Structure formats: structure tokens, C-alpha cells
Amino acid sequence: MIKPSNIEIDREKGNFHYPTSKYAFDAGIGLSEDVVKYISDVKKEDDWILDFRLKAHSIFDKKPMPTHWATKDLENIDFDVIRYYLAQGQKPSRTWEEVPDDIKNTFERLGIPEQERKFLAGVEAQFDSEAAYSHMKEDLEKQGVIFVGPTEGLRDHPEIFKKWFGKVIPSSDNKFSALNSAVFSGGSFIYVPPGVKLAQPLQAYFRINAENFGQFERTLIIADEGAEITYMEGCTAPKFETSTLHSAVVELVALKGAKIQYITVQNWSNNVYNLVTKRAMADEEAEVRWIDCNIGSRLTMKYPGVVLKGRKARGEVLSIALANDGQHQDTGAKMVHAANETSSNVIAKSVSIGEGRSSYRGLVQIPGHLRHCRNNTECDALLINSESQTDTYPAITIKGDDNSVQHEASVSKVSEEQIFYMQQRGLNEAEAMSLYVNGFVNDLIREFPMEYSVELKRLIDLEMEGSVG
Amino acid sequence: MNSIQIDNLSAKIDGNNILNNLNFTLPKGEVHAIMGPNGSGKSTLSKVLSGHPDYDVTNGSAKMDDVELLGLSPDEIARLGLFLAFQYPIEVPGVSIANFIRAALQARMEEGQNVKAVDYYKELYVKMDELGIDKSFTSRSMNEGFSGGEKKRCEILQMSMLNPKYCILDETDSGLDIDALRVVSEGVNRMKNSERGILVITHYQRLLDYIVPDKVHVMWDGQIVRSGTKELALELEERGYDWIKEEIAAA
Numbered sequence: 008m009i010k011p012s013n014i015e016i017d018r019e020k021g022n023f024h025y026p027t028s029k030y031a032f033d034a035g036i037g038l039s040e041d042v043v044k045y046i047s048d049v050k051k052e053d054d055w056i057l058d059f060r061l062k063a064h065s066i067f068d069k070k071p072m073p074t075h076w077a078t079k080d081l082e083n084i085d086f087d088v089i090r091y092y093l094a095q096g097q098k099p100s101r102t103w104e105e106v107p108d109d110i111k112n113t114f115e116r117l118g119i120p121e122q123e124r125k126f127l128a129g130v131e132a133q134f135d136s137e138a139a140y141s142h143m144k145e146d147l148e149k150q151g152v153i154f155v156g157p158t159e160g161l162r163d164h165p166e167i168f169k170k171w172f173g174k175v176i177p178s179s180d181n182k183f184s185a186l187n188s189a190v191f192s193g194g195s196f197i198y199v200p201p202g203v204k205l206a207q208p209l210q211a212y213f214r215i216n217a218e219n220f221g222q223f224e225r226t227l228i229i230a231d232e233g234a235e236i237t238y239m240e241g242c243t244a245p246k247f248e249t250s251t252l253h254s255a256v257v258e259l260v261a262l263k264g265a266k267i268q269y270i271t272v273q274n275w276s277n278n279v280y281n282l283v284t285k286r287a288m289a290d291e292e293a294e295v296r297w298i299d300c301n302i303g304s305r306l307t308m309k310y311p312g313v314v315l316k317g318r319k320a321r322g323e324v325l326s327i328a329l330a331n332d333g334q335h336q337d338t339g340a341k342m343v344h345a346a347n348e349t350s351s352n353v354i355a356k357s358v359s360i361g362e363g364r365s366s367y368r369g370l371v372q373i374p375g376h377l378r379h380c381r382n383n384t385e386c387d388a389l390l391i392n393s394e395s396q397t398d399t400y401p402a403i404t405i406k407g408d409d410n411s412v413q414h415e416a417s418v419s420k421v422s423e424e425q426i427f428y429m430q431q432r433g434l435n436e437a438e439a440m441s442l443y444v445n446g447f448v449n450d451l452i453r454e455f456p457m458e459y460s461v462e463l464k465r466l467i468d469l470e471m472e473g474s475v476g
Numbered sequence: 477m478n479s480i481q482i483d484n485l486s487a488k489i490d491g492n493n494i495l496n497n498l499n500f501t502l503p504k505g506e507v508h509a510i511m512g513p514n515g516s517g518k519s520t521l522s523k524v525l526s527g528h529p530d531y532d533v534t535n536g537s538a539k540m541d542d543v544e545l546l547g548l549s550p551d552e553i554a555r556l557g558l559f560l561a562f563q564y565p566i567e568v569p570g571v572s573i574a575n576f577i578r579a580a581l582q583a584r585m586e587e588g589q590n591v592k593a594v595d596y597y598k599e600l601y602v603k604m605d606e607l608g609i610d611k612s613f614t615s616r617s618m619n620e621g622f623s624g625g626e627k628k629r630c631e632i633l634q635m636s637m638l639n640p641k642y643c644i645l646d647e648t649d650s651g652l653d654i655d656a657l658r659v660v661s662e663g664v665n666r667m668k669n670s671e672r673g674i675l676v677i678t679h680y681q682r683l684l685d686y687i688v689p690d691k692v693h694v695m696w697d698g699q700i701v702r703s704g705t706k707e708l709a710l711e712l713e714e715r716g717y718d719w720i721k722e723e724i725a726a727a
Contacts, residue, residue: 427528
């Protein structure tokens with residue numbers, strides 16, 4: 008797999024806001040069939056997509072909030088005050104020069120054009136509901152790689168995308184996948200032709216700029232037989248007093264022998280509800296790896312999954328969550344084994360700081376008729392303060408004689424003696440905490456692309472600096 | 477004055493008085509030993525000087541080169557130049573020796589300055605070699621799964637890398653076999669110079685065969701009750717502590 012380099016994830020970096028006076032497209036406040044129709048209409052979508060959206064809207068209406076198992080904080084989301092579609096234009100620019108100034112300034116301040124020059128094969132920069140910029144290196148285009156948004160993807164390449172759209176994650180999967188399916192806009196539709204291996208990552212950057220807003224991007228990545236791709240997503244929003252909703256659906260399809268690595272650095276401000284459904288399908292001998300880092304948001308609920316559909320398919324989730332004051336990181340992984348000789352690996356580490364709470368939810372299924380399947384799950388939680396909280400909900404169903412599963416879980420706490428020892432060596436309390444937390448996630452970070460781990464370490468330092476009085 | 481100067485120091489933990497009007501001076505350039513039976517307050521003295529938060533100082537002062545240490549945080553004291561080699565070194569999982577010492581050095585630098593990696597590793601490897609620590613240890617987690625001897629060597633390694641003005645070795649000889657004792661002592665002896673004060677806390681005279689002190693003090697009930705030359709240590713070895721107890725009782 009390829010090594011992406013620098014990515015910026017300073018926790019405060021996204022906390023700025025250039026006021027945007029006018030949105031040419033605005034679906035108004037609240038959710039209704041009319042809003043769904045408006046979105047479909049401005050995108051000039053085919054009828055089947057409008058039907059898909061309307062069906063999803065009615066599923067969303069019918070499905071209750073999953074508060075019977077999830078946090079009651081979900082009840083604080085007021086769907087009636089959210090704006091579901093805001094865009095300045097419909098078509099992303101191909102050069103940064105063409106991007107309107109206020110939007111361009113935002114992305115420049117976030118360092119996106121610079122990263123693109125340095126190490127990316129392509130970038131899509133989404134501002135509220137639509138991508139403002141989208142560009143991929145020409146040679147990739149020549150090799151047949153497609154990197155567009157869902158509107159273009161479904162309109163211009165239906166033969167490729169329609170087949171898988173909504174198939175890995177049906178609208179009815181959960182209330183928020185239904186919501187996304189009703190009002191989705193923006194995101195990446197990517198197709199990598201057979202045997203094409205991308206040497207550099209493609210990146211999407213999601214920026215929420217408006218207040219009382221919901222962002223619902225939709226991503227579908229198809230790696231054809233033997234293809235390889237690394238995709239990275241980053242996100243920020245300014246800190247608003249009111250809550251913001253981000254609810255994405257991400258579907259990955261790795262066909263025979265393909266490899267997909269999907270890296271997320273979630274750095275939303277602490278007013279964002281981040282309720283995301285991510286799932287991959289891995290065919291024979293395909294490999295899917297989710298690297299999922301959740302640092303920001305008020306509440307994140309996200310359990311990236313892999314359906315191991317073909318023989319010898321391999322799925323992996325590496326997850327790091329940091330929950331600080333006012334944050335709940337409810338994360339985990341799902342591994343559904345559906346073929347012989349499939350293997351999966353889940354390593355999840357969470358750090359709860361101050362009054363932060365982290366939860367791990369894991370699902371592993373290996374049915375009895377399968378042979379030689381393996382799962383390894385490790386989840387470790389670290390508590391920094393006595394007020395911080397962690398809980399673990401693993402659900403493992405393994406049947407059959409030839410299958411194996413290994414599950415390890417631990418909860419640890421930083422002791423006063425450990426902090427004293429580090430302080431006696433000259434580190435102040437924040438530096439000591441930070442070194443400790445870095446040590447805790449170290450074996451996992453080693454698995455990450457290098458430049459990325461350097462940035463993560465820096466981010467942990469920043470978080471710890473703020474957590475010690 | 478160039479010394480650690482302790483005047484009338486009293487301290488307690490959980491309501492129990494451990495140090496009682498203790499007076500003691502460690503001049504720069506000298507090696508002193510404090511001996512005493514279990515519970516006499518030797519380790520407490522090292523913790524109080526290092527700023528451990530569990531101890532309440534009720535009286536007195538402790539100055540290092542005229543700077544009052546009492547009331548400073550442990551890291552401030554450490555950066556002023558006091559190093560404590562722990563009796564029971566603490567495990568820091570996932571943090572390698574190399575990264576740990578590097579972070580400690582970095583904490584002593586001005587903002588914007590960085591430890592130079594090449595020079596750092598060069599120095600680290602030389603000192604590891606001197607202490608008979610295998611290079612593979614640089615990537616081992618701090619003290620995790622180390623034997624007693626390995627932990628103590630690692631303490632001395634940190635001490636020599638951080639270049640402190642004053643060193644306190646709290647029962648560094650405990651748990652060491654004779655070979656390890658020699659290697660560790662040699663490491664300490666290499667650090668002796670006119671600009672550094674070293675305080676060795678120990679139960680046993682044995683260590684003082686290797687690290688020869690300029691002065692030996694006997695601690696009893698939170699006070700220094702006798703001071704003398706290294707012969708005092710030999711006398712204690714031979715006669716135990718009881719005769720000192722009796723003398724104190726008589727006085």
C-alpha cells in the first residue's frame with residue numbers, strides 16, 4: 008500500500024468562518040418531500056434517483072431513533088431546524104483559480120491546495136452541499152480512473168455506478184443511512200479499472216461552513232479486479248453555538264484481488280453530530296482496510312464494516328478515538344464473514360480525557376457452514392481522569408469447528424506514580440500525559456502511513472495540552 | 477551556595493510525620509551517602525526533594541543552589557537539575573527508552589529548539605554501551621518487562637543522558653547481583669565531577685565499596701543523627717544500627 012504524506016489535523020485549525028452571503032441554491036429549513044424533490048430537481052436527476060430518494064425519505068420517517076441501544080443525546084437533534092441543501096453552484100471547478108474567493112480562501116487556509124501539489128493524485132473539496140473543486144491528475148484519467156461526485160457519477164457513468172449504488176448499504180440499513188439516501192449531495196464516486204494501482208492517494212475534504220446545516224455526502228468507491236487505491240478524507244467545521252449534522256454513507260467495493268485503504272481523520276468541531284455509515288464489500292482475495300481516527304465532533308457513531316464475500320478476502324479496521332470534554336466517540340467495527348478462508352482484524356484504541364466518553368461496539372459474524380475463517384479483535388481503552396468514561400459492547404457470533412476468533416480487551420488508567428516518574432524526568436504534566444497517550448496508541452499508529460502518524464502525534468499533544476489545568 | 481541545603485525540614489504523609497526537623501547539606505562536587513534502617517525516612521527525603529505531591533511539608537526549607545525547591549512542581553525541580561534514580565522504576569507502556577529520554581531532553585530546551593537526532597543517538601549508544609545495555613533496548617518500552625538489574629541500568633542511563641547538577645540514588649543497589657552492581661556503580665562514578673553533587677541512599681555498605689562517599693550520614697526517625705567518613709558505614713555494617721539507637725536514647 009502506498010504512503011500518503013502530510014495531512015493537517017490541528018484541532019483549532021478549522022475553527023474560522025468566512026461569512027458567505029448568498030447561496031444560489033437553498034432548500035430552506037426542515038425536511039419534507041418537497042425538500043427531497045428540490046434537491047433532485049436542482050441536480051437534474053433521472054427519475055429513478057428521485058424515486059430512490061423519496062423511498063429513503065419515507066423509511067427515514069418511519070424508523071425510530073436507535074436510542075434503545077444508542078445514546079439519548081440523539082434526541083437532541085432537531086431535524087426541523089436543519090438546512091438540508093446549500094450550494095453556491097452545481098459544478099465543481101477544475102482549477103483553484105475558478106473557485107469563488109470565499110471558498111478558495113477557506114481551503115487555502117486549511118492547506119488543501121498545498122497538499123494536492125505535494126502528494127495527492129487528486130482532490131475534491133466540498134463546501135457545504137457541493138464540491139467547489141475537483142481535480143485529478145491527467146494520466147489517471149487516461150488510465151480510465153473516474154473521480155467525480157455522485158451527481159456526475161450516476162448521470163455520466165450509470166453503467167458503472169448504478170450497479171453498486173445503495174447495494175452495500177441499503178437505505179433501510181439504519182435511520183441515518185435512510186436520511187442520507189434521501190438528501191445526499193456531494194462526496195466521491197470513484198472507479199479504478201482492473202489492474203490500475205494508484206501510486207498516490209485521492210483525497211476528499213469536507214467543509215461545513217453554514218450554521219444549522221446538515222452535510223450528507225455520499226461516497227462509492229469501486230476498485231475493479233486487481234486495482235489498488237488509497238483514499239483519504241478530512242473534515243472540519245467552525246464552532247457554532249447550534250448543533251450541526253453530518254451524516255454520510257460510504258460504500259466500498261473491492262472486486263477480486265483489489266485493495267482499498269480508506270483513511271479518515273475526523274476533526275469536526277464539538278457541535279457536530281457525526282452519524283456515518285461505512286461498509287465495504289470484499290470479493291475473492293480482496294483487501295479492505297479502514298483507518299479511522301475520530302478526534303472531533305460532539306457525538307460520533309460510526310462502525311466501519313467489511314462484508315467478506317469472496318474466498319480469502321481480508322478486512323481490517325484500525326481505529327483511534329479521542330473523547331475530550333463534551334464528546335462521545337461511539338465507534339467500532341463490523342466484520343461479516345461470508346466465505347471460506349476469510350480473515351479480519353480489528354484494533355481499536357480509545358482515550359477518554361476529562362469528561363469525555365468513548366464506547367466500542369464490535370460485531371463479528373462467522374456462520375457455521377464456513378471453514379478456516381479467522382478474526383482477531385483487540386480493543387483497549389485508556390482513561391485519563393476519574394470523570395472520563397469508557398464502555399465496550401462486543402458482539403461475536405462464531406460457529407463451526409474450523410473457524411477461530413481471538414478477542415482481547417483492556418481498560419487502563421494513567422497512575423499518579425507514572426505521571427510523577429515522567430515529571431521527575433523534566434516533562435510537565437501535559438507533556439507527560441501526551442507521551443503516555445502516544446505510548447498507548449503507538450503500536451497502532453505504527454501501522455499508519457508515516458507522515459500521517461507524525462500529524463496524529465502532534466494532534467494528541469495539542470489535545471493533552473488543553474486537558475491539563 | 478553551590479549545594480543542596482536542607483534546614484529544619486519536616487514532612488508527613490497521610491498524617492504521619494516522616495521527616496522531623498531534618499538538616500543536611502550536600503555540596504557540589506561531593507558524594508554523600510545516607511544510611512539507615514527501614515522506615516527511617518530515607519526514601520521520603522528523596523520524594524520530598526523531588527516535589528512528590530503526596531507529601532505535606534510542614535516546616536523548613538530545601539534549597540538547591542539557593543533556589544527553594546519546596547512548592548515547585550516535580551518537573552520544575554527536575555529541569556533545575558535534580559535527578560532521582562528510583563528505587564522502583566515505573567513502567568511507561570508503549571514509550572520506548574529512546575523516545576522517553578528524547579522527550580525528557582526536549583522538555584529542557586527553549587521553544588523552537590529541537591534535539592538533534594544524529595547527535596542524540598550517538599551519545600545514547602555510547603552510554604548504553606558503557607552500561608552494558610544492548611542496543612535493542614532503545615525500542616523497548618520504558619521499564620516494561622525489565623529485570624531488576626535492567627531497570628536500574630536504565631535509571632543510570634537516563635541520569636547520564638540528562639546531565640543533572642544533583643543526583644539522588646534511592647536504593648539503586650537493591651535487587652542487583654554483583655556484576656550489575658559493579659556496572660551501575662561505574663556508571664555513577666563516571667558522573668562524579670566538581671560540578672555535580674551525588675547523594676546515595678542505601679541500606680548496605682556493599683554499594684559504598686564501589687561508590688566511595690566523601691561523607692556518610694545515618695538517618696533515624698526522620699533526622700540525620702550521625703555524620704562521619706566512610707568508616708562510619710563500615711562500622712554500621714559490623715555493628716548494625718542498634719548501638720546508634722542506644723546512643724540516641726541515652727542522649
